[in-house]
Amino acid sequence: MSMRVGERVRGGVGESARRVDGVPKVKGAFAYGSDLRHEDMLWGATLRSPHPHARIRSIGIAGAVASPGVHAVLTADDVPGKRTYGLEFADQPVMAWDRVRYVGEPVAIVAAETPELGRRALERIDVEYEVLPPVTDMEEALRPEAPRLHEWGNVLRHVTIVHGDPDAEAEVWVEGYYETGMQDQAPLGPEAGLAIPAEDGGVDLVVSTQWLHVDRQQIAPCLNLPEEKVRISLAGVGGAFGSREDLHMQIHSCMLALHTGRPVKMSYGRPESFLAHVHRHPSRIWMRTGAARDGRLVNVRARILIDGGAFASSSTAVIGNATTFAAGPYEVPNALLEGTAVYTNNPPCGAMRGFGAPQVCFAYEGQMDRLATALGVDPLELRLRNALGTGSVLPTGQVLRGSAPVREVIERCAAIPLPPAPEPAAMRDPITFPGGAGNVGRGEGLRRGVGFALGFKNIAYSEGFDDFHEARVTLSADAEGPLAVVHSAGVECGQGLSTVLAQVARTELGIERVVLHVADTQLDSAGSTSASRQTFMGGGAVQLACAAVRDELVRRAGARLGRSGAVTASLEDGRVLVDGEPFAMEDLLDQPIAVERTFHHRRTTPLDERGQGDVHVMFAFAAQRAVVEVDEELGLVRVVQIASALDVGRAINPQAVEGQSEGGTAQGLGLAVMEELQVRDGVIANPTFTDYLIPTTLDMPSVVTEIVEVPEPDVPYGAKGVGEGATIVTTAAVVAAIRDATGRLMNRAPVRPDDIVGIRGPATTEGWAPSPEVPGPEPVPKHFGVDVVQSSLREKEP
């Protein structure tokens, strides 16, 4: 039964529909995790390790137990079930026992009547540590003599991709070494949630997260509860960007709630937030790029090393991504790409917007500029000459099946007008000088530079992962007419998922009144709000459910007409037309229609021994041109303009797409010129917004966005994800512009004042990192029987 749907509904697909949560957010009425309250609630607090690596000799809790207002003091011995958890591998202790492996690792938790009483109790816990030598350098972690941080060693995963003839000769070679620093997602809303003990012995948890079901799959075994007794619903999420993928206070608050029989709230302050979530992996990348004289790429050799920190988190997937993207969005006939994620005693790293792609983009785009110089060709022309297109073969052997408007993003970006030339310094407000109010000069030594970068990334989970999304659509009628309720466990963390799902339902049902049910675990998984995947996965599930709702409407209308067979039907302005007979939708809704449907993306395969496989679902491409102004004497930078062209398949909500472009650019700009966690001997030296700088209104340039729409075949509306494209390329583009302005190598991001002034030279290396021996391309912990998490979330029969 097919059915035509009229397109004249307001707020549908393709429109810049207003956010469904906009009004409560501007009124301060939207409840984030930190706003949750419950009468009778206690406050949880966490004692964390001050050492990057130490043995725990003893933990004395008597003083804390006797501290005023304290209701519970718990350690690893009190974990009711499994003592470890993890997003991919359960290698991380709920609380440390025996050994701590990073500064900030939880050691004990308390529940007290106020936050202040909780903090005081923490001071009265005596932990006796025997400090051990830490491994704080990712290359040192690979050395045989380095302390082993886990039974299975210090290598988390090593991936090798062999493509064509890696020994193929090229006429021109360029070689480079690149580093990127540890970036923080720095969402404005810190980690928070409220756990409420339930009468059935289970727990109800309201929490800011990115994936309710993967949380539950980790929490339940640690609490020794069946999954159905851990019910999770979503608190307002004050930004995520990857930082909410791993657990933070979930298990701790549940343990305290179950132990005390009282609701327990945990809400981190900013310094604790910096300790309690994973960061973007610092990287070291060695690359040789060979081309023919005509500019055609012939061979790419890359060696990527990322620092995973103390525990696995999602590092194994990040290195898979980084390695498969290492040759860039270019046709390369021959390649040898090797990537390794290692354990160290540094803070754990995991998901952050871009997920391995920004680091390699910084390297491969640096190489393309060097190659353009070596060949004497225009850098854009070089990129156009080698650009991927539909039908291209990637180094993994994967044939690029979907839309790949790589030439279009380059050309549309390049066509954006450059900003006007700067006024003479004497005419300018000094706040517009690089460094703004911090610039003590008079505008001497200002130079402009222009840089360009092209990048790409996968959409949705890869390497065989079936990250399905289930949604329920309920259509009913009340005095105001038909009303659709969309329910899914998909997490809105600011990007606009709820609005997109409402737009899809409006378009598919032809009605304007659509509301979102709070995301919770009543339904099956929606997968993570990450990997730019929710627009098409959630949109797909809602689209399927709406189609089933329409079928039922037509069946009901047909039954009224006494027909059971084929009919022609259409849906317009809230009316159902069946064989030409009109029915008001509400007249068919004496009983609501509720339908659940699950959307799956096309199946992919894991990487094999030679790094070959159909590993990624689809790709989004992005290009940016950055114009910067550099004060060469003071080492300061101002980004003047970012021209951005994003391949989005189709823009479901153009205003929201621009928002992703502008916001994603801000984070890429941060990694280019200011954002880096300063980790010294395993200690984060700048865990505050005073010392960890993120772009302000004075740092952000005008961002001009071109939305490139070439629909992806076989996905709802042809829409790709749009969350990460900008972030991937901004860092590379801005640093390229600084190179252009200064003539310096700038092989490390973020660029620091010392790098510009020349006090500090380029990042150096003693040579390519050695390749570790591993049992295979899968993550190493897998070979040692460490529990694989997400098992029931990886597969679902269609």
Add this chain to the structure above:
Amino acid sequence: MLIRMQVNGEWREADVWPGSSLLHVLREELGLPGSKNACEEGECGSCSVWLDDDLVCSCLVLAAQVHERRVRTVEGLASGEDLHPVQRAFVETGAVQCGFCTPGLVVAVTDLLERDPTADELTVREALSGNLCRCTGYAKIFDAVRLAAERRRQGVW
């Protein structure tokens, strides 16, 4: 200690620990969680409120200092379903994403436009440089400021 202050036009009392910040008292004692705690050291502006007529970071103000003074918070801008023109402009321009910074920015923008509805772009950027946003890159927030300023100049508010 017992303190008394006028919050959004209403006199309120709270018995607070002397070390409490105004932000803590607003959020935890007076049931006004609209002002957000994102850095607790005056860097991010998410807790912006008016103390008498001055824009302040409420995390940096001791609650005790507010005794017998006036405070206006984001909750005081419009009642019920109504939106203040600055709030409306934020909704219309897409200036809201995760929304955690939004109450503080709405307060800061209102403060700026109440004083100077003709503020040029540089003035706006400088005035808002103490309000961090991690989602939007600020472009849509500047759109909201332009829209709300235009409406103020037209006498809509």
